[in-house]
Structures are given as structure tokens and as C-alpha cells.
Amino acid sequence: MGAVKSHVEGNTLVVERSFRASRELVFEAFSSPTHLESWWGPAGWKTEVRTFAFEPGGTWHYKMTCVDKNQGDYYGMESWGKSTFVEITPHRKIVYTDAFSDADGNINSDFPVMTITNEFLDIPHGTLLVSRSEFSDVESLEKVVETGAVEGFASQLERLDAIVSR
Template sequence: MEKVKSQIEGKTLVVERSFNAPRALVFEAFSTPAHLEAWWGPAGWKTEVRTFEFEPGGTWHYKMTCVDKEQGDYYGMESWGKSTFLEIDPHRKIVYTDAFSDADGHVNPELPVMTITNEFVDIPNGTLFISRSEFTDAESLQQVVEMGAVEGFSSQLERLDAIVSR
């Protein structure tokens, strides 16, 4: 199984992973609320989509809840996110802003907002997924990395792989 590759380029975190699944299927997993609820978030977390308007200018507001008692202090914790879609090129690219928010969708000004570009590329036997998270400054990028973003994203891409490679 292909593991996640990640690197930092200036103020941008780049994460790549290949999937043994067609590009249209991998794209659909990122563009359909029911699919996102099945895999979004690290292992042991459940995602609930509040709003999902998959069009430029549309928003995606969601809640992740830790449902794994083994995760100690995280168990029962809620984490809210809010994204705004900027560009959608079906089966090729999704660009959106991503922010931490509260239950009402108010963005948390104390945590970084990033612009994410997800690309879906045909490769032999599947799809190469490339995600570029661009931050306003290197400190914000470091803050999110220290919060475990790479490990969390890797974990959720493993969950996605279990679904799309079936």
C-alpha cells in the first residue's frame, strides 16, 4: 500500500498519496457529503456534514467528534470546520479555504486559515492525489503541523483508501 508523502515548500504543505481507484471515484469521495461523512477525519473520529454547497462560493460546514475511547482526553471532543469553495474542475481539481470554526460557522480567528488545492491525476492503475495547503506565513504552517495535521490527514486518507480501493 502506498504511504503518504509530505513535504513543506515555503508556506505550503504538500501531501501526496496514490489510490488504486479511478480518478472520478476519488474525486466523488471529496465532493459528496455522504462519502465525506464515511471517511473525513482521523481514525476514531466521526464527521457530520451540516452544510455542503459544492459550487464556487459555496460553503462546507462540518463537525468531527472523537468516538474512540482509546484516544483518552480527545474522547467526546468536537472539532468544527468551515470551508468555502473557490474553484471546482470536475474530476481534476478542488480549491477551497479551510478554517477552524464553531457550531454556528464563525471562523476561529486564533487558528490559521489555509487555502487548499486538491488535484486528482490519472496514473497507471489509479489516481494520484496531490493536496497543497497554503498558509499566510510559515508560523501558521508550523502551528498546524505541530497540532498533528500531517498524521491526521494521513489517517483519513487511509480511511478513504479502504473505501475507494474496494
């Protein structure tokens, strides 16, 4: 249904993608560890959820592993992430902090921590996801964009679309 659109507003990266699926279904894909493991992460990466407490103050700690031999030096690489949920409005909005971490859940201070607000909006024939990643400053935003984060997020939203549009 939709290509990913992105733009920058100050120190916030805004990414939008539409889905041919109900708002409830798209929201559920973000709110269950089983669902997240099936689509989270760029193509060629497998996600494993270590902890997941979907409530304000709850944390989500996960590992992504590159399982695609065609990705060269990335093959076999692990990347850990840790999020803390701030606000949840069922089927409408999820706000959380997102950071790189280690296997024990310690935040990696070499990378910026961002606050992500995902909004799920009704549109004709589906749902519009508006994801806003807010950084402490423009330099941190640019650092994350340079890592290919927009392309990676676009890739994982393609994976999500393949599931929810079934």
C-alpha cells in the same frame, strides 16, 4: 497502494497519496457529503456535515467528534470546520479555503485559515492525489503541523483508501 508523502515548499504543505481507484471515484469521495461523512477525519473520529454546497462560493460546515474511548482526553471532543469552495474542475481539481469554526460557522481566529488545492492525477493503476495547503506565513504552517495535521490527514486518507479501493 501508497504511503503518504509530504514536504514543505515555503509556506505550503504538500501531501501526496496514491489510490488504486479511478480519478472520478476519488474526486467523488471529496464532492459528496455522504461520502465525506464516511471517511473525513482521523481514525476514531466521526464527521457530521451541517451544510454542503459544492459550487464556487458554496460552503461546507462540519463537525468531527472523537468516538474512540482509547483516545483518552480526546474522547467526546468536538471540532468544527468551515470551508468555502473557490474553484472546482470536475474530476481534476478542488480549491477551497479551510478554517476552524464554531457550531454556528463563525471562523476561529486563533487558528490560521489555509487555502487547499486538491489535484487528482491519472497514474498507472489509479489516481495520485496532490493536496497543497497554503498558509499566510511559515509560522502558521508550523503551528498546524505541530498539531499533528499531517498524521491526521494521512489517517483519513487511509480511511478513504479502504473505501475507494473496494
